[in-house]
Amino acid sequence: MELNPFSYQFHENPYPTYRWLRDSAPLYYNEKLNFYALSRFRDVLAASHDWETYSSVEGTQVERLDPNMFDLTPMVIFLDPPRHDRLRKLVSRAFTPRRVGDLEPFIRTTAVRLLDELAAHGGGDFVKEFSAPLPMEVIFTLLGVPQGDRQQLRAWMDLSLERDHDSPQIPARAIEAMAHSIQYWFNLLSELRRRPNEGLICALIDAEVETDNGDTTKLSDGEIVGFCSLLGAAGNETVTKLLANAVVLFARDRGEYGKILARPDRIPNAVEEVLRYTSPSQYQGRTVTREVEWYGQTVPKGSRILLLTAAANRDDREFSDPDRFQIDRDVPIALGFGQGIHFCLGASLARLECRVALEEFGRRFPRYAVDEHSCRRVHMSNVHGYESVPFTAK
Ligand code: HEM
Numbered sequence: 038m039e040l041n042p043f044s045y046q047f048h049e050n051p052y053p054t055y056r057w058l059r060d061s062a063p064l065y066y067n068e069k070l071n072f073y074a075l076s077r078f079r080d081v082l083a084a085s086h087d088w089e090t091y092s093s094v095e096g097t098q099v100e101r102l103d104p105n106m107f108d109l110t111p112m113v114i115f116l117d118p119p120r121h122d123r124l125r126k127l128v129s130r131a132f133t134p135r136r137v138g139d140l141e142p143f144i145r146t147t148a149v150r151l152l153d154e155l156a157a158h159g160g161g162d163f164v165k166e167f168s169a170p171l172p173m174e175v176i177f178t179l180l181g182v183p184q185g186d187r188q189q190l191r192a193w194m195d196l197s198l199e200r201d202h203d204s205p206q207i208p209a210r211a212i213e214a215m216a217h218s219i220q221y222w223f224n225l226l227s228e229l230r231r232r233p234n235e236g237l238i239c240a241l242i243d244a245e246v247e248t249d250n251g252d253t254t255k256l257s258d259g260e261i262v263g264f265c266s267l268l269g270a271a272g273n274e275t276v277t278k279l280l281a282n283a284v285v286l287f288a289r290d291r292g293e294y295g296k297i298l299a300r301p302d303r304i305p306n307a308v309e310e311v312l313r314y315t316s317p318s319q320y321q322g323r324t325v326t327r328e329v330e331w332y333g334q335t336v337p338k339g340s341r342i343l344l345l346t347a348a349a350n351r352d353d354r355e356f357s358d359p360d361r362f363q364i365d366r367d368v369p370i371a372l373g374f375g376q377g378i379h380f381c382l383g384a385s386l387a388r389l390e391c392r393v394a395l396e397e398f399g400r401r402f403p404r405y406a407v408d409e410h411s412c413r414r415v416h417m418s419n420v421h422g423y424e425s426v427p428f429t430a431k
Contacts, residue, residue: 042419
């Protein structure tokens with residue numbers, strides 16, 4: 038067996054490979070692609086908290102991104118402290134549970150508008166018509182992206198994450214799409230400097246950040262664009278996947294669906310279980326800053342190592358009957374949002390969007406079926422989920 042994050046078959050069902058890794062190769066080395074991987078819950082958790090040893094500065098995917106990108110548009114997800122902490126502090130205020138809570142009416146109105154349309158047609162494509170547009174409207178409204186630009190921008194972001202079967206090379210179409218979106222953000226930024234709006238980008242233009250010697254300075258255009266790209270991509274991609282995974286799981290298991298229909302107050306816990314059971318973000322890549330030892334083997338300094346959160350979330354050393362989807366399960370540590378200093382900045386927003394979406398979906402579609410043969414998966418290096426989920430009301 039091998040772990041090949043670029044295999045399209047692997048994307049269909051990675052869980053048998055993860056079981057083999059946990060049981061037979063808890064420290065795994067892939068010679069061809071030159072990376073290590075940890076898969077047991079306690080190991081992944083410990084490494085996630087140790088940013089000094091497990092650094093993010095060389096990227097968090099298996100494939101190496103263009104190092105120029107890190108300089109041109111620095112992003113918190115690819116930074117270690119102290120710069121990580123300074124930049125994260127600037128935007129974290131916008132994502133506290135209280136601030137995010139203010140968005141609930143907007144999220145609900147948007148969800149209702151999209152779902153009423155689907156209900157009128159007796160179903161449709163859950164991803165294309167609901168779980169993609171909902172988070173897109175939320176994050177782009179928050180950032181202040183003009184309505185007319187949103188579809189194109191999201192299409193570029195999707196494309197920039199696409200990978201070819203069995204190849205660690207980033208495809209030309211992904212590189213082009215990434216360049217288009219970065220150019221778009223720079224253009225929008227200069228437009229907003231001339232004509233500000235109420236969005237978060239304008240708050241970042243005005244924000245002040247501390248320098249190494251204790252002075253304060255404004256963010257550079259590259260730093261603001263880094264935030265835009267990261268928040269745009271993180272805000273769009275993952276919620277889309279989690280919601281579609283939820284709807285496929287509930288179509289398979291009417292018993293579990295019945296539980297949230299009967300008691301919508303169980304939805305927040307159900308969201309945690311979907312996150313555990315099929316994590317949209319499958320792993321976090323790191324580079325080790327010193328030689329480390331796991332299970333009697335040495336991982337040399339400078340090695341790439343994957344923290345396989347999706348494998349850890351099915352570890353039977355941590356969870357009883359981990360391959361069963363149980364919405365009442367107690368999931369005390371949400372490893373699907375990462376842990377440690379890079380813990381998902383948008384976790385409160387994601388939880389809110391998912392809760393509201395499932396509440397409104399349940400109201401309109403108490404009985405529905407998913408045509409699983411027609412579902413299509415995305416093929417992205419560390420994002421797991423569907424690009425198309427056809428469903429019909431019953
Ligand atoms: C179900 C939805 C989501 C999932 C599963 C998810 C997952 C994750 C994970 C696993 C990380 C840690 C990355 C690492 O350690 O390298 C992360 C970080 C991050 N997420 Fe999310 N995310 C979700 C939604 C969102 C949303 C809606 C936003 C938008 C605000 C967002 C913004 C971020 C940011 C900015 C970071 C980087 C934080 C840092 O490096 O300090 N995420 N997310």
